[in-house]
Amino acid sequence: QDASGNVLTLVSEQTTTFVRNFNPFGQTSARYTTLDFMYEPLVVFNRLKANEPNFRLAESYELADDLKSITFVLREGLMWSDGESLDADDVIFTYDYITKFPALDFISVSALLESVEKVDDRTVTFHLKEPNSLIANTIVGMPIVPEHVWADVADPVTFANENPVGSGPMTEITRFTPQVYEQCRNPHYWDAENLKVDCLRMPQLADNPQVLSALAEGTLDWATSFIPDIDNTFVAKDPEHHHYWFTPSSLVSLQMSMTTPDENNRKAFTDVNFRRALSQLIDRQTIVDIAGYGYPLVNDDPAALGELYASFANPEVDAQFGQYGQFDLEAGIAALDAAGYVDADGDGFRDNPDGTPITIDFMVPNGWTDWIDAVQISIESLSEAGLNVKMSTPEAAVWTQNLIDGTYSMTLNALASAANPYFPYIRSFNPNDFGKSRFTAPHWENAELSDLLAQYTQTKDADEAKALMDQAQLIVAENLPIVPIYNSPAFYQYNTSRFTGWADAENPKYSPVVSNANPARLLQLLDLDPVAAE
Amino acid sequence: MSDPILALDNVSKVFGRADKPVYAARAVSFALYPGRTLALVGESGSGKTTAARLIMREYTPDEGRLMFRGAPLGKADSKALRDYRSSLQMVFQDPFSSLNPTHTIRYHLERPLKLHQRGLTAAQRQAAIVELLERVKLDPKLIMPKFPHELSGGQRQRISIARALAVNPQVIVADEPTSMLDVSVRQGILNLLNDMKAELKLALLYITHDIATARYVADDIMVMYAGQIVEWGAVDKVLDDPRHPYTRLLLSAVPDPDRRFDDIRFADELGRIEEIRQQAALAQPEVSQVGENHFFRPMPA
Amino acid sequence: MAFLLRRLAFYLAAFLVAATINFFLPRLMPGDPIQIMFASAGSELSLENLNALKLTFGFIDAPLHEQYFAYLKSVFTGDLGRSIKYFPLPVTELLGRALIWTVGLMGIATVISFTLGSFLGIFAAWRRGRAVDSVISLGAIFSSSVPAVVVSLIMLFIFGYTLRWFPNGYAANPLIDPAWNWQYISSVLYHGTLPMLTLVFVLTGGFAVTMRNNMINLLGEDYIVMARAKGLSDNNVMLWYAARNALLPTVSSLAIAIGTILGGSLVTEVVFNYPGLGNTLYQAIIARDYPVIQGQLLIMTAAMLVSNFVVDLSYVLLDPRLKKA
């Protein structure tokens, strides 16, 4: 360990070269240790504990009863890493700033806001356009930047922010080369007493195999990477210190376009019996085992929530519709027969009950190999059941466009995990988003569901919310607009030889994944303790 | 003498850039008569091939014109041109490159017949090929199916001649047709050309640097130097009484077994090679007549 | 001189055409390049957000010819735009970083394999028909027939994974700061060994075959025979007379081979994760980092042109016959 203190070596992004860019608004271009570690969120919600808030820069927040405003109170005595004080003005400045430069608003939050109001030096109130019970989740996603630095930046979109002034625990860049950079303690960090790590070191590693070899050699303390056959290739190298823990993350589901241009396919896709039979023909376990190396978690919840949102689950769903989430080749075939999907023209493939042919193009982006494998495995059983399904692998961009437009036939689609099942539902089934987002790819709408979801954001009452969500789940499960397959894992590998305090399966205190989509990584960093030098 | 079938009238051809022109042909005039052989001799680079190419219309003259059957050959008139082309054939120097190695002898002789005597039936063509081969003294049966590489140089050259004859030409240009052949075979080819000329009333232009063979086949001779014809006339007259210093130089340089090196030592001309060359390279527009059918261009004193 | 000027003019024209192709390529492809570019960047941006970003990346909604001239102007002023993936790094700088590695890897590999191949070829030709010749010829055929990707994978398997003699990737140990010290240089050499060996293996055969054939053709030349008749030693004739002259056509084949070398180094870099131009291009293609792809093609073309010109130059230097012409 360095004379300067202990150093934690981590990999949160894979790249062939490092570019000095710590612009927290630059989603694709900033270094992945910018958010959370440099720019601390107001609050970190712990998804693993039903969204329990961990207050960071804010010491509290309060949602108005009419759900049309939310007020955050900052901690006392907060300072930027250059010693300037951090107060409500900086928050106000940040939100004005992203309104002025819409390109900065990478979470599209300003669209939800009516105005941002300074109550006092530590208090800020956000006025919303619509009542929204979940707004806190969104607002904390936007980093707060220091006014005294950013006010002078002429073009914040291209600004590289090479010498960041931040609020988080690690703000000082002590070394930067295209191959490695180091980020050390913020001298003015408010929570310094909880911070035992002195520096973060980010070596440049280009791909999974390289991360694997660094992990296997024991040079990395913290990583998030897909590693094939992890028990053999990583853990076995040093079983005492090499560990991993995969938590369920984004949902991967099979989707069909209800508006697909081929009218014959459309007939089948809009028939719930067809969708249910199809769901029964998907061998989820095999897909998980083979395409996913056993890492993902099967999602056989017809309401598409699964393990990730287990605390929200409505037991009725499983009782009524559970069988439609289970792989059962015979049952699937029988269901197709029963619904009249038989081979009418004798070409060896099943046709619509009216005799028109079904020819499905199963689209998956080129290069997404685990998905390609999953599709190939799915096609095997679908073909066995007599359906005419072929895979195509267009460019990701083309695929995205097709999903947005609903012009594809069948595909796999992923939906990021969120704090609340409201988010997957609203993202997938909000008719206002049709043609705008690939998450609405099924182009399936249900007025009753929309209504329930709208009510959901406008109630503060927990029981009422639960009732609404239970009802929503039943509707989704009954109609099966998307066919869940699995939740992909969030990869997390760690090494206990230099630091302890890691979250793991025994102590699932929060999600410890170090990727930049997980603010809870900040909590993990603060929990780490260096192993005393011998 | 009858009318010339083909004549070059003051034809010039210049190569190279303007600041460094190479006169490949300089005011060249001569005529070819049916049944007569004209030999064109000169050292390498003197413009002999250029003259042949001008006749073949591979080069267009920079100056002067080509006369065919007494009329100048224009550009536009394609009928006359086609007529001209089909009455003219060439026998090349290199028997190895003048036949396509990938075709049989039969093919080589069949093509001109197909192109120029369209009316023939297959049987008639066959007969014509046999006749051609017999004419050049080759055994048709044996030769027809062979490929060029299976033949000797002399045989190939005969095929070239047969192919030229297949078109029924009136003029044949032979550019050093025997220089690549062995001594013992040369004679046969020369005799053949002579016979053809006599039998078919061909006008023959025989290009060579070997004055002895020129003497053997030709009726008339022209000596060329630096693109210019420096002396011309009936072959015996020119060779017996050469007037132009370059002609003399050429003659004295020709190997002659009757004269040992020791005997002739440096003949006059050989002692003055460079001088003669330099002078002969200059333009000499004047023509001096020595006797009937013997002319030369006197060099400036 | 005129010869070189003519070549120079050609290269300039070629560069212009390449730049033009480069400009139109993405615009001729199905789909809006900007759309594709940002869609694959993978963000979940709103349309407003996207439009704002487009402008900052300099996508002007001007008529095509204006776009074209703006593009040409920026190309000739050395401005290739900024990378999307590595924003805001200028493409030139990104490529500059990669260029060093590729030039090093390819340059040294080319020099080694050219020298080695030429020597083997000379030797084989000189001892034509003997055992050495057969061994060299067969080896050369084999080496030139195996795809670079196969060789790199097999190398990686044997030396990287099975014997563990060499690292599986990267140009140097990332934990060592780049500096002119032995530690760093040895790390660079150590990491460069496998890709280098791969390239040398792939390239040597071709050079050996070319050289052997040229030599054999040359050995029949009269001046070679005369050199022997003059009583020069065999080595002298072989190297000073034959090889030097056989080198000429080999050098010109080198000009054409540069394209192949570039291709070979591309795959090798990808397999060994070597941070050179090839790998950068590959990564850029995967990420649809348009400015980088365009800049990359242009730089590679320029590199080809420059090396062709260098070959032309050396040709002129080696062959006195061209000096005046």
Added chain:
Amino acid sequence: MTTPVLSVRNLNIDYVGSEADFHAVKNVSFDIAPGEFFGLAGESGCGKSTIAFAVSRLHRPPALIRTGSEILVGGRNVLDLSDEELRKFRWREVAMVFQSAMNSLNPVLTIETQFYDVLRAHGPISRADARARATELLKLVDIAPERLDSYPHQCSGGMRQRIVIAICLALNPKLLIMDEPTTALDVVVQREILQRIDVLRKKLGFAVLFITHDLGLMVQVSDRIGIMLEGELVEVNDAQTIYRRPQHAYTKKLWASMPKLRGEQTRVEASS
């Protein structure tokens, strides 16, 4: 009688083929006396060059000089020389002008270097001395010393031919082999060069083995002539005898097929 400079005895040379061999030279024996101009004539492919190559042992596979052949130069059997001896022997004793002398200069080296090469290969010599010697040699063939800095392509064919001859004389060889040295040149240049050789020969005293298929020329320049036919030496005699009273049928035929420049012109029939 003085010992011959070159004495070829029972020379047999094969070109080894993959199945059968081609006997290119069959049992050839002849002598060349010092200072003699010996002509070797015959049609293309009869084996003339093969013999010439054998004398300096310049053959490469698949040529094979059969055991039992002897090539004696100055009494030593060339075929028994070791590699190093052979290297020293070449050019010092036998120099050679090749069939296409135009191409026997290395196109990428200056004329001077090509002189220097040979001088250095046969003994230590400084560059300056080599240059002086080269200048001297070029004078023999009437070429200006400035030419030393030229490249071959900058000289005309005849000039190159003369330069080669000058290089041949660099070591005062006893024998100069000329393999059709003038076929590519026109008659005037050819004559010029041969006369020069003749003069030099008389001045320096080397013997010449002159190979050509131009019989007229051959008779003019040679003291003695050998006629070859398909690998065999069918007739050897002094030039005038061969010309006026040929013995062998083939020789007679050769003469018959030669058109004459002077005198009566008769039609001769020759085989094809």
Added chain:
Amino acid sequence: MSQLLQNKKAMTGLVILTIILLVAIFAPLLTEYSPVKRVGRPHQPPSWDHWLGTTRLGHDVFARLVYGARVSLAVGFGAGLMITIIGTVLGIIAGYKGGVVDEVINFFTNMVLVVPNLPLLLVLAAFIGQASPLVIAIILGLTSWAWGVRVTRSETLSIRQRDFVKSAEMLGEPSWRIMLFEIFPNLISIVGINFIGSVIFAVITEATLEFLGLGDPNTVSWGIMLYNAQNAAALSVGAWWDLLSPCFALAFLGLGLALINFAIDEIANPRLRTGGMLNRWTRMVRIGEGKL
């Protein structure tokens, strides 16, 4: 052709090629497995049931290998043919016609020669997306003809100087006939070398593009096998059979083709020939029948 059969290198090459060809044709007879069905557990090592083991997905490697030969051969020969035809036609036209036609063709040829080929292909394939073998073959054909034009053109230039072309012109043969019947037959060996060389190039390039992930994953081909194996980190997890099988198949095919190419070169250029006579010669020298 008969010369080709006498040449040892050519024979070896032809045998290799024939083996691969037969394997490709009779693929269904050689393996009971489908190349696109899971028939085993992931990454089973070679065994009696699976001669070359299984892939990450549980496909039989051997089955994929034999079926994959079809694609490699088809793309190789298809693209090779296309490259050769374009190269030969343009080369002959440029070389024979000369003048402006030549200038234009020559300019574009040199142009294409200086644009780095593989990167260009990579970009093209990426833009096109999901490049099926057919698409790959077509873009290869359209972008890789330059070398062929260059050699064909220069050879045509020298053949055009030969007198038989002149005499054909003098006989009044139309120029298409001269190009087709007089010049082309003399280019056969050049065209042959160009063809085989292009086939090698196409096979290698197809595999490379697919390996880099620009191919169509539905395809069963050696390049896709490489790609899948690489993606499955076959080397890290020790499944060498997954990666090395297509590697060796490609090397084998490349070797076969290169041998043929080399042999054509030897036959076209007699100086390069070594053959039996040199062996005999060496033997004869050794037993003292003669020397140099």
